[in-house]
Amino acid sequence: MELFGYDKPKDLDAIYAALADPTRRAILVRLSEGEASVGELAQPFAISQPAISKHLKVLERAGLVSRGIDRQRRPVSLNAGPLAEAVAWMTEFRQFWQGSFDQLDELLSEMQTKDSPDE
Amino acid sequence: MSDVTPYILERSFDAPPELVWEAWTDEKHQSRWYGPGVDTVVHKNEPVKGGQWLVEMKGDGWSAFQRADYVEVIRPLRLVFLQSMTDADWNVISNPKMPDWPRVLHTDVTFSEVEGGQTHMRLVWTPHEATDAETAFFANALEGLGRGWEGGMDILDDLLAELQA
Numbered sequence: 285m286e287l288f289g290y291d292k293p294k295d296l297d298a299i300y301a302a303l304a305d306p307t308r309r310a311i312l313v314r315l316s317e318g319e320a321s322v323g324e325l326a327q328p329f330a331i332s333q334p335a336i337s338k339h340l341k342v343l344e345r346a347g348l349v350s351r352g353i354d355r356q357r358r359p360v361s362l363n364a365g366p367l368a369e370a371v372a373w374m375t376e377f378r379q380f381w382q383g384s385f386d387q388l389d390e391l392l393s394e395m396q397t398k399d400s401p402d403e
Numbered sequence: 404m405s406d407v408t409p410y411i412l413e414r415s416f417d418a419p420p421e422l423v424w425e426a427w428t429d430e431k432h433q434s435r436w437y438g439p440g441v442d443t444v445v446h447k448n449e450p451v452k453g454g455q456w457l458v459e460m461k462g463d464g465w466s467a468f469q470r471a472d473y474v475e476v477i478r479p480l481r482l483v484f485l486q487s488m489t490d491a492d493w494n495v496i497s498n499p500k501m502p503d504w505p506r507v508l509h510t511d512v513t514f515s516e517v518e519g520g521q522t523h524m525r526l527v528w529t530p531h532e533a534t535d536a537e538t539a540f541f542a543n544a545l546e547g548l549g550r551g552w553e554g555g556m557d558i559l560d561d562l563l564a565e566l567q568a
Contacts, residue, residue: 297503297536300543377544378412381526383439385414391426391436392418 295346299370302346307331308339315349315362325360407538409529410545416522420514423522424479427512433458441467452476456484457493468493471510482512485531503540505530 302308311325326336340360343349347366352359416423426432428450434443438460447457456471468489475483486508487495498504509531515523530541 296501297540297543300540304543380439381412384437385416387436387439388423388426389416391432392416392422395422395426395432396418 296370298346299348299366302342302348303370305339305342308343311336311339311343311360312348312362312367315360316364319352319359319361321357321359407530407533407542408545409527410541411528412526414524414526415517416524417520418522419520420479420516420522423514423524427482428478449473450476450482457489466491470495474509480514482510484510486510501540503536504544505533505537505541507531507533 303312307329310329314320314325314328322333322336322340325340326333329336340349340351344351348363349360350363352361418426426436428448430445430448433445433448437443437458440462442461444459444461445457446459447455449455450473452473452475454473454476456473458469458471460467460469468491469486470489470493471484471486473482473484475481487506488498490496495506497506507530509529511527511529513525515525517523530537533541
């Protein structure tokens with residue numbers, strides 16, 4: 285965990301707003317397997333292609349995906365960099381506490397062994 | 404009052420509340436468990452209402468500082484404090500990495516005894532006197548931490564590993 289020495293912060297707010305929606309998260313998970321067209325992305329969802337396109341715009345603005353230049357298909361691909369940074373921060377807060385509590389667990393069992401009258 | 408959803412973490416420890424309390428509040432224990440993978444130095448430890456807890460976490464060539472101001476201390480059941488990152492002089496600062504992360508988090512920790520001498524701990528974080536930007540950031544970030552994201556997190560963990568390789 286490193287708290288200092290970072291470059292200018294990225295626009296994580298836009299990233300989190302983008303990640304707050306379950307459909308958009310599912311799109312990202314799908315894209316982590318490889319690029320896809322809008323039609324391919326719409327398939328597993330019960331929503332229209334225009335609705336998917338709307339979600340993609342949000343993801344694109346947050347820098348999480350980019351669109352290919354192929355005019356027919358315009359495949360969508362994942363930009364893992366900003367995503368990695370956002371996830372790193374989300375997990376950092378949780379890992380700080382969970383890691384601490386794992387250590388507390390160990391300490392408590394040690395304290396109990398020492399306190400035990402049988403020892 | 405803001406109506407922001409708090410972030411809640413619950414956990415059980417295989418020890419009675421008195422012992423968990425001692426580990427939380429005695430500085431000879433605090434430096435052992437608080438802060439994973441860092442060298443934790445407790446500069447001040449006053450676990451009473453109105454008291455301060457000043458702690459430095461040292462990593463490889465860097466230090467991070469935190470303070471807690473106790474609002475409520477009910478041994479061995481409840482600890483309520485305002486928690487912030489600080490500079491080296493214990494002045495509250497924004498998170499340098501995340502300027503919209505709430506500067507002050509209201510942290511409410513309760514310990515309850517469960518059968519078999521165990522302790523159930525419940526931690527509730529709420530942004531304290533937060534700006535709209537802080538409240539929104541907290542809500543969005545923690546939405547990401549919780550509901551429905553766990554499955555995606557595994558895949559993203561792999562991605563992270565790849566990026567770092």
